[in-house]
Amino acid sequence: xxxxxxxxxxxxxxxxxxxHHITNYVTVNDVANITLAAGAxxxxxxxxxxxxxxTALSNGLCLNIGTLNERTLGSMKLAAExxxxxxxxxxxDPVGAGASALRSRAAKEIMAAGQVTAIRGNVSEIKSLLAxxxxxxxxxAGDDLTDNREAAARWAMAAAAKLGAVVAVTGAVxxxxxxxxxxxISNGRAEMSRITGTGCQCSTLAAASLAAGSEPLxxxxxxxxxxxxxxxxxxxxxxxxxxxxxxxxxxxxxxxxLQGQDLATGARYEIYE
Amino acid sequence: xxxxxxxxxxxxxxxxxxxHHITNYVTVNDVANITLAAGAxxxxxxxxxxxxxxTALSNGLCLNIGTLNERTLGSMKLAAExxxxxxxxxxxDPVGAGASALRSRAAKEIMAAGQVTAIRGNVSEIKSLLAxxxxxxxxxAGDDLTDNREAAARWAMAAAAKLGAVVAVTGAVxxxxxxxxxxxISNGRAEMSRITGTGCQCSTLAAASLAAGSEPLxxxxxxxxxxxxxxxxxxxxxxxxxxxxxxxxxxxxxxxxLQGQDLATGARYEIYE
Amino acid sequence: xxxxxxxxxxxxxxxxxxxHHITNYVTVNDVANITLAAGAxxxxxxxxxxxxxxTALSNGLCLNIGTLNERTLGSMKLAAExxxxxxxxxxxDPVGAGASALRSRAAKEIMAAGQVTAIRGNVSEIKSLLAxxxxxxxxxAGDDLTDNREAAARWAMAAAAKLGAVVAVTGAVxxxxxxxxxxxISNGRAEMSRITGTGCQCSTLAAASLAAGSEPLxxxxxxxxxxxxxxxxxxxxxxxxxxxxxxxxxxxxxxxxLQGQDLATGARYEIYE
Numbered sequence: 001x002x003x004x005x006x007x008x009x010x011x012x013x014x015x016x017x018x019x020h021h022i023t024n025y026v027t028v029n030d031v032a033n034i035t036l037a038a039g040a041x042x043x044x045x046x047x048x049x050x051x052x053x054x055t056a057l058s059n060g061l062c063l064n065i066g067t068l069n070e071r072t073l074g075s076m077k078l079a080a081e082x083x084x085x086x087x088x089x090x091x092x093d094p095v096g097a098g099a100s101a102l103r104s105r106a107a108k109e110i111m112a113a114g115q116v117t118a119i120r121g122n123v124s125e126i127k128s129l130l131a132x133x134x135x136x137x138x139x140x141a142g143d144d145l146t147d148n149r150e151a152a153a154r155w156a157m158a159a160a161a162k163l164g165a166v167v168a169v170t171g172a173v174x175x176x177x178x179x180x181x182x183x184x185i186s187n188g189r190a191e192m193s194r195i196t197g198t199g200c201q202c203s204t205l206a207a208a209s210l211a212a213g214s215e216p217l218x219x220x221x222x223x224x225x226x227x228x229x230x231x232x233x234x235x236x237x238x239x240x241x242x243x244x245x246x247x248x249x250x251x252x253x254x255x256x257x258l259q260g261q262d263l264a265t266g267a268r269y270e271i272y273e
Numbered sequence: 274x275x276x277x278x279x280x281x282x283x284x285x286x287x288x289x290x291x292x293h294h295i296t297n298y299v300t301v302n303d304v305a306n307i308t309l310a311a312g313a314x315x316x317x318x319x320x321x322x323x324x325x326x327x328t329a330l331s332n333g334l335c336l337n338i339g340t341l342n343e344r345t346l347g348s349m350k351l352a353a354e355x356x357x358x359x360x361x362x363x364x365x366d367p368v369g370a371g372a373s374a375l376r377s378r379a380a381k382e383i384m385a386a387g388q389v390t391a392i393r394g395n396v397s398e399i400k401s402l403l404a405x406x407x408x409x410x411x412x413x414a415g416d417d418l419t420d421n422r423e424a425a426a427r428w429a430m431a432a433a434a435k436l437g438a439v440v441a442v443t444g445a446v447x448x449x450x451x452x453x454x455x456x457x458i459s460n461g462r463a464e465m466s467r468i469t470g471t472g473c474q475c476s477t478l479a480a481a482s483l484a485a486g487s488e489p490l491x492x493x494x495x496x497x498x499x500x501x502x503x504x505x506x507x508x509x510x511x512x513x514x515x516x517x518x519x520x521x522x523x524x525x526x527x528x529x530x531l532q533g534q535d536l537a538t539g540a541r542y543e544i545y546e
Numbered sequence: 547x548x549x550x551x552x553x554x555x556x557x558x559x560x561x562x563x564x565x566h567h568i569t570n571y572v573t574v575n576d577v578a579n580i581t582l583a584a585g586a587x588x589x590x591x592x593x594x595x596x597x598x599x600x601t602a603l604s605n606g607l608c609l610n611i612g613t614l615n616e617r618t619l620g621s622m623k624l625a626a627e628x629x630x631x632x633x634x635x636x637x638x639d640p641v642g643a644g645a646s647a648l649r650s651r652a653a654k655e656i657m658a659a660g661q662v663t664a665i666r667g668n669v670s671e672i673k674s675l676l677a678x679x680x681x682x683x684x685x686x687a688g689d690d691l692t693d694n695r696e697a698a699a700r701w702a703m704a705a706a707a708k709l710g711a712v713v714a715v716t717g718a719v720x721x722x723x724x725x726x727x728x729x730x731i732s733n734g735r736a737e738m739s740r741i742t743g744t745g746c747q748c749s750t751l752a753a754a755s756l757a758a759g760s761e762p763l764x765x766x767x768x769x770x771x772x773x774x775x776x777x778x779x780x781x782x783x784x785x786x787x788x789x790x791x792x793x794x795x796x797x798x799x800x801x802x803x804l805q806g807q808d809l810a811t812g813a814r815y816e817i818y819e
Contacts, residue, residue, distance in 0.1 A: 025298045025571045026305050026317050030791075032572050032742035037790050042742065043642070044572050047615040050646035057645060069320040069344070071615070096316070099330060100323035194529070196305035196315065237787060241510060243529025244310050245303075245522035249791035256740070256789025298571045299578050299590050342593040342617070369589070372603060373596035467802070469578035469588065514783060516802025517583050518576075518795035 005267060006260030008214035008222035013039030017059035017211035019204060022046045022076050024066030024095065027197025030248065031064075034201045037256040038226075040208035051075045055082040060211025061114075062204050065106045066095035073106050080114025089117040089210035092165075093203040097121065098128030111163070117210055118166035118220045120203045126169050130159055149173065153182035153272035166220045170202060174228065176221040183221040186268040187228025189235050194244045198251070202227040205255070225267040230254035232266070278540060279533030281487035281495035286312030290332035290484035292477060295319045295349050297339030297368065300470025303521065304337075307474045310529040311499075313481035324348045328355040333484025334387075335477050338379045339368035346379050353387025362390040362483035365438075366476040370394065371401030384436070390483055391439035391493045393476045399442050403432055422446065426455035426545035439493045443475060447501065449494040456494040458542040460501025462508050467517045471524070475500040478528070498540040503527035505539070551813060552806030554760035554768035559585030563605035563757035565750060568592045568622050570612030570641065573743025576794065577610075580747045583802040584772075586754035597621045601628040606757025607660075608750050611652045612641035619652050626660025635663040635756035638711075639749040643667065644674030657709070663756055664712035664766045666749045672715050676705055695719065699728035699818035712766045716748060720774065722767040729767040732814040733774025735781050740790045744797070748773040751801070771813040776800035778812070 018041045023031055028044060035042040045054040048071065055061055061083040063076045083090045094107040107129055110116070119129065156177035160167040169175045174185040192198045205223035210216060234250035291314045296304055301317060308315040318327040321344065328334055334356040336349045356363045367380040380402055383389070392402065429450035433440040442448045447458040465471045478496035483489060507523035564587045569577055574590060581588040591600040594617065601607055607629040609622045629636045640653040653675055656662070665675065702723035706713040715721045720731040738744045751769035756762060780796035 024317070026301050026315075028572050029302060029575060029742065033791055033794065036740045036742060042572075043645070044570070044613050045642070045646070046613060047648060049616065050648040053646040053648075067317050067319060068323075070322065096318070099316070100318070100326040102320060102323040102326075194309045196302065196309060233787075241506075241526065241530060243526035245306055245525035245529075248306065249522065249795065252791035253787065253789035256791075257787060297590070299574050299588075302575060340590050340592060341596075343595065369591070372589070373591070373599040375593060375596040375599075467582045469575065469582060514779075514799065514803060516799035518579055518798035518802075521579065522795065 001271065002264040004218050005222045005225065006264040008209055008218050009226055009263050010260035011212040011214055012208050015212040016040060017208055018043060018057070019060045019062055019207050019211055020045065020055050020058035020079065021062045021064070021204065022051065022072060022079060023062065023064035023200065026066060027200040030197050030252065031200050031204045034252050034255055035204050035208060037252050038205055038208050040211070046072045046075045048075045048078060051079040052082040055079045055088065056086060058088065060088055060207050061090045062207035063090065063110055064093040064095055064200055064203060065097070065103055066200070068103060068106055073109070076110050077113040080110050084115040089207065090114050091203055091207035091210060092116045092119045093200060094119065094121050094125045094129055097125045104128055116165040117216055118168060118206055119163060120168040120170060120199070120206055122199065123169050123171055126159055126167060130162060149184050149270070150272060153177065153184055156182050166216045168206060168220050168224055170199060170224065174224045176217065176224050178217045180273060181217060182272045184270045184272065185221070185225055185228060187225055188231045191235065191247065192231045195248045198227065222263060225263055225269065226255065226258055229263060229266045230258055274544065275537040277491050278495045278498065279537040281482055281491045282499055282536050283533035284485040284487055285481050288485040289313060290481055291316060291330070292333045292335055292480050292484055293318065293328050293331035293352065294335045294337070294477065295324065295345060295352060296335065296337035296473065299339060300473040303470050303525065304473050304477045307525050307528055308477050308481060310525050311478055311481050313484070319345045319348045321348045321351060324352040325355040328352045328361065329359060331361065333361055333480050334363045335366070335480035336363065336383055337366040337368055337473055337476060338370070338376055339473070341376065341379055346382070349383050350386040353383050357388040362480065363387050364476055364480035364483060365389045365392045366473060367392065367394050367398045367402055370398045377401055389438045390489055391441060391479055392436060393441040393443065393472070393479055395472065396442050396444055399432055399440060403435060422457050423545060426450065426457055429455050439489045441479060441493050441497050443472060443497065447497045449490065449497050451490045453546060454490060455545045456542045457545065458494065458498055458501060458540070460498055460539070460541055461504045464508065464520065465504045468521045471500065495536060498536055498542065499528065499531055502536060502539045503531055547817065548810040550764050551768045551771065552810040554755055554764050555772055555809050556806035557758040557760055558754050561758040562586060563754055564589060564603070565606045565608055565753050565757060566591065566601050566604035566625065567608045567610070567750065568597065568618060568625060569608065569610035569746065572612060573746040576743050576798065577746050577750045580798045580801055581750050581754060583798050584751055584754050586757070592618045592621045594621045594624060597625040598628040601625045601634065602632060604634065606634055606753045607636045608639070608753035609636065609656055610639040610641055610746055610749060611643070611649055612746070614649065614652055619655070622656050623659040626656050630661040635753065636660050637749055637753035637756060638662045638665045639746060640665065640667050640671045640675055643671045650674055662711045663762055664714060664752055665709060666714040666716065666745070666752055668745065669715050669717055672705055672713060676708060695730050695816070696818060699723065699730055702728050712762045714752060714766050714770050716745060716770065720770045722763065722770050724763045726819060727763060728818045730816045730818065731767070731771055731774060733771055734777045737781065737793060738777045741794045744773065768809060771809055771815065772801065772804055775809060775812045776804055
C-alpha cells in the first residue's frame with residue numbers, strides 16, 4: 001500500500017491537473033498556493049455565467065461552502081452538473097454544514113446536482129450530511145472518534161456507503177473511507193487547528209489527487225496523509241517565538257517539497273475492512 | 274489597572290469565544306488567523322439567509338465595512354439586530370467612513386439597527402461618524418491627536434458619549450474611551466501602517482475581548498494594547514531584509530504567544546478621567 | 547535609460563499615490579501589501595454605488611477581472627468611465643481572458659468604457675484581447691516568445707498599437723511595449739509562477755508607477771523590472787526547505803526595500819524600436 005500511496009501523491013506533480021475552485025474568500029489564497037505547491041494549478045471562478053466553461057477546461061472541481069451565498073450556491077450546482085457530465089472528479093467541503101439551514105441545504109443540493117467523488121469535513125459536518133440524507137441514521141459516532149478506532153472506522157465506511165462517496169473525516173485521527181475500506185491516519189499535529197483553512201487546504205489536495213487520476217480512496221487518503229505529514233515537517237522548522245501565521249506558511253512550504261517517497265516512510269495509518 | 278488589563282486579555286484564551294465576522298475580503302484571512310492566535314474562534318458568514326443563525330450561535334459580532342456592498346450591508350443590519358436581541362457584544366469597524374456616501378450611510382444604519390458596544394477606527398473615520406450623527410459637532414480634533422494628549426482624550430470621551438459606545442481611535446497614539454475615562458496608549462510602531470489590515474486585526478481582537486466578558490472599556494483597551502505590543506515584539510524578530518509581508522506574519526505570531534502578564538509589563542498608557 | 551527607470555521607481559515612494567482596486571479575492575491581500583511595500587496606498591471598493599467616488603479620490607485605477615461577476619463588471623465599467631473623465635491612469639489585468647466568454651467580453655467592455663493606459667497579462671490573455679478587437683489579427687506570436695526576441699518585440703509593439711495602450715506581456719521574458727518601443731526584460735525566476743498572484747502584484751506595481759506620474763512606457767517597464775528583480779532578491783533569502791508560501795512573502799519584503807538605484811544596477815533588458 002505504501003507504493004500506491006506514494007504513486008498517488010507523485011501523480012499530482014506528473015499530471016499537473018487544473019482544479020476549478022468555488023470556495024470561500026477566507027482561505028482562498030492559501031488554497032491556491034497549496035494547489036500550486038502540490039504541482040497542480042488552481043482556477044477560481046464563481047460567476048454563474050462562466051462556471052460551466054471553467055469546469056469544462058479544468059480536470060477537477062473543488063466546492064467549498066464557507067462564505068456561501070445564493071449566487072455562488074447556484075454556480076456550485078451548475079459546476080457540479082457540468083463536472084458530472086464530463087465525469088470530472090468533484091470534491092465537496094461542506095464547511096459549517098449543520099451550523100445554518102442554508103449550509104445544510106447547500107450541501108444537500110450540491111450532492112443532488114452532481115456526482116460527488118469525495119467529501120472532506122470534520123465529524124460534525126459529516127454527521128450533519130448524514131442526518132440530511134437519511135431519516136433513520138443507523139450509524140452514529142461520538143464527536144471524539146478516537147476512543148474506539150475500529151468503531152469509528154466502521155462508522156466512516158457506513159457514512160461513505162450512505163453518501164455514495166469517499167468520506168474523509170479529519171480530526172485528531174483522520175478517517176478516509178469508502179464503503180468497504182477505511183484508512184485511520186495518525187499524521188498531523190493539534191496546532192494545525194489553530195490555523196484557519198487547514199481543512200480547506202486538505203480538501204484541495206484531495207481534489208488535485210483525484211483529478212490526477214488515482215483510484216478515489218487511495219487518492220483521498222494520500223492527500224490527507226500529505227497534509228498531516230506536512231504539518232509535522234513544518235512544525236520542526238518553527239522557532240519558539242513563531243506562531244500560527246508562520247506555521248501556515250511552513251505547511252505550504254512543506255507540501256512544495258513533499259515527495260511520494262516521504263509519504264511512503266512518514267505516513268502512519270491502519271486499514272480497516 | 275495592570276491586573277484588570279492582564280485578566281481581560283487572558284480571559285480571551287480561557288473563554289475561547291466564537292466571533293461572527295462580516296468583514297472585508299482584503300484582510301479576512303489575517304483577521305481569522307489573529308482571532309485563532311488570541312485563543313478565540315472565527316466564523317465568517319455574510320449571506321442574509323443565514324447571518325442571524327450564525328450570530329445566534331456565536332458569542333460576539335465583528336462588523337467591518339471595507340469592501341461593503343448592498344447585500345452584505347443588509348446582512349450586517351440583520352446580524353446587528355440579532356446580536357442586540359441576544360445582548361451579544363458588537364464591534365463596528367467603519368473602514369473608510371467618510372470616503373463615500375455608501376460607507377457613511379452604512380455605518381449610520383448599522384448603529385441604528387443594533388447596539389454597538391465598541392467602535393474602532395482611525396481619527397477621520399470616527400470624525401465622520403460624529404458628523405453623521407450630530408449636526409452640532411461640539412467636539413473636534415486635529416487629524417494628529419498627539420499634539421495635546423489631554424485634549425485628545427477629552428475629545429475621545431465626548432465622541433464615546435455621543436456615539437453611545439466605547440470608541441477606539443488608533444493612530445500614533447491610540448485612544449480608547451468611554452464617556453468618563455480614556456486610555457491614551459503608546460504601544461505600537463509606525464511600520465504597522467505599512468501592513469494592510471492591522472486595523473481590522475485590532476478590531477477583531479477587541480471583539481474577542483468583549484465577547485470573553487470583560488467590562489467593555491477594559492476589554493477594548495486590552496485588545497488595542499495587545500495589538501501594539503505585538504507590533505513591537507514582532508519588529509524585534511525582523512531581519513534587516515524583511516519587510517511588511519513578514520512583519521504581518523510576525524505580529525500574528527506574537528499574538529499567538531502573548532499573555533496577560535506581558536501586557537501587565539509591556540503596555541504603556543495614561544488614563545484620563 | 548537607467549536613470550529614467552530608477553527615477554520612475556523612486557517616484558512611487560515620493561508621490562505615494564492612492565490606487566483604487568477592483569480585483570479578485572484570491573490575491574487581493576498580497577496586492578494590498580505589495581502596494582504598501584512600494585510606497586503607494588491601496589483602497590479596495592467594488593460596490594456600484596460607491597466606485598465612482600472612490601475612483602475620484604484616488605490617483606489611479608487597477609482593474610483585475612479574476613473572480614469577476616456581473617456586479618463587479620458593472621462597477622469596473624463605472625470606475626473606468628470616471629477614471630477617463632478625470633484622466634487618471636487605468637491599468638487593466640485581463641486575468642483569464644479567453645478562458646471564458648464572460649472574461650473576454652469583460653475585458654472588451656472595460657476597454658470600451660474607459661481609456662486604458664496599460665494592460666498586463668500573459669501571452670494568451672493578450673492574444674485573446676487582440677482577437678476580440680480585430681478581425682484581421684495581422685500580428686501573431688507563438689506562446690513562447692523567447693525563441694526570437696526581436697520578432698516578439700515587434701509583435702508586442704503591434705499589439706500596443708492595436709490596443710491603444712502600453713502592453714506588458716509577462717513570461718520567461720517580459721515584454722513591455724508601446725507602439726514604437728519595446729523593452730525585453732530578463733529579470734525574474736521561473737519559481738515565481740508557482741506562487742499565486744505574482745501577475746496581479748506586478749499589475750498593481752504598474753498602476754502605482756503610472757499614478758506616480760512617470761511616462762507610461764517607462765513607468766510600466768520599471769514596475770515589471772522591479773517585480774522580476776524582487777523575485778531574484780527574494781530567492782536568495784530562501785532556505786532549502788522553504789517553498790512558495792515563504793517565497794511569496796519574501797518577494798513583497800524585497801519590494802519593501804527596493805530602491806531606484808537597485809533597478810539601475812539590477813535590471814536586465816534590451817530596447818527595440
